[in-house]
Amino acid sequence: MSGWLAIAGLGPGDEALITPEVTAALAGASDVIGYIPYVARIAPRAGLTLHPSDNRVELDRAAHALELAAQGRRVVVVSSGDPGVFAMAAAVFEALEAGPAHWRNLDIRVLPGITAMLAASARAGAPLGHDFCAINLSDNLKPWPLIEKRLRLAAEADFAMAFYNPRSKARPEGFKRVLELLREVCGPDRPILFARAVSTPDEQLRIVPLAEARADMADMRTMVIVGSSMTRIIDGPARPILYTPRSVTVSA
Amino acid sequence: MSGWLAIAGLGPGDEALITPEVTAALAGASDVIGYIPYVARIAPRAGLTLHPSDNRVELDRAAHALELAAQGRRVVVVSSGDPGVFAMAAAVFEALEAGPAHWRNLDIRVLPGITAMLAASARAGAPLGHDFCAINLSDNLKPWPLIEKRLRLAAEADFAMAFYNPRSKARPEGFKRVLELLREVCGPDRPILFARAVSTPDEQLRIVPLAEARADMADMRTMVIVGSSMTRIIDGPARPILYTPRSVTVSA
Structure with a gap:
């Protein structure tokens, strides 16, 4: 099974503000990666590995997510709000541009969210x-x-x-x-x-x-x-x- | 039962981008009001009255929604995208400010959506x-x-x-x-x-x-x-x- 990477927005905090698209991506994920308080919003379950990381390590986190997807994992990078607004989407594309050429073949999607x-x-x-x-x-x-x-x-x-x-x-x-x-x-x-x-x-x-x-x-x-x-x-x-x-x- | 007014964002088009908060408001509504193509996205059901209206009548539409809510109806005004971005929320507040004083006692909520x-x-x-x-x-x-x-x-x-x-x-x-x-x-x-x-x-x-x-x-x-x-x-x-x-x- 081939891997994929979704960069998903969890909205501002209320579960009722998370889109069904993001909920579906999380349900199909093998790995969730993100800043500690955002990963803490994801319910643990069998088959899902949570990878919380600290603030200000966005590029390392992005590279980690890309590498896992390249290994065939189904990866969701979580941001609060919308991932495209001062959040992880730009960081993932910075890492993608600087990384190995084979990353560019990955299935990468940005899933919008309710921004703050x-x-x-x-x-x-x-x-x-x-x-x-x-x-x-x-x-x-x-x-x-x-x-x-x-x-x-x-x-x-x-x-x-x-x-x-x-x-x-x-x-x-x-x-x-x-x-x-x-x-x-x-x-x-x-x-x-x-x-x-x-x-x-x-x-x-x-x-x-x-x-x-x-x-x-x-x-x-x-x-x-x-x-x-x-x-x-x-x-x-x-x-x-x-x-x-x-x-x-x-x-x- | 007292009325309420929700000004809701339907997102850009895909159902998977509509928040559960908006879906719940629509499920509890007695009336849905909005521009024709946005109201067309709402499934008809018993107990729900759809009020599609043409473009460029935003203030009339807003006043209609406020008046229905004042009569005790449960009203959702639908916008595409987010209702606060070049959409119906500002129009409703313009109508509210210009309208009768009793409208200011209404339960009015803005429900954000994925903006275009x-x-x-x-x-x-x-x-x-x-x-x-x-x-x-x-x-x-x-x-x-x-x-x-x-x-x-x-x-x-x-x-x-x-x-x-x-x-x-x-x-x-x-x-x-x-x-x-x-x-x-x-x-x-x-x-x-x-x-x-x-x-x-x-x-x-x-x-x-x-x-x-x-x-x-x-x-x-x-x-x-x-x-x-x-x-x-x-x-x-x-x-x-x-x-x-x-x-x-x-x-x-």
């Missing part, structure tokens, strides 16, 4: 309902000045902005600088959403104006979304609804 | 594996100069770009101008993906350099993704893989 920004957006309303951008705020893999440049241009373009990896223990100052920059270019009243652990029992949503945003409102489990100039809040009896209308009537 | 750009990205590889933006190229609801401004700023920020609604019969010239602008700011070699009817039997993928891109490569069922300056192609025995590495090592 869309899960967070859904919970809050529809802040990404008009043009938007997604930026990874980690400077592990890119220079910090490029992050600031992109933030300024995105604000000038009046995109809503979704931020992945806003803050980590290794980079306590970066997100503080991001908030200062955003206050400068977007003004103090622009709404910002902190959506933590969306779709899990730990879920917490908070919407504040940029003037009140503090770096410690985000941690590694937080998705951050900043509205465009058009983004609005509807106050309701339960929680506020954050949304960006479909229309722009102002001049460009 | 992530389904297309998964099929092609991982072109959105680094920072990216999503732009609706329709000028029905925004002035054309704003589209051009955003394209130029997005290119300057070196985002990969995903384009929704690239081309329609009503706007045959717009996408041609977009391609000219992109060739000017991104150069002739930048890869562009045309992903048509992803995850359906009509699926077609084509990757060409911008120099070879023509407006008629896209239609209303096509998702278009333009790579960043870092986006690469791996040639394989089957089809080419398009991906954007996670790292940026050039200076900003």
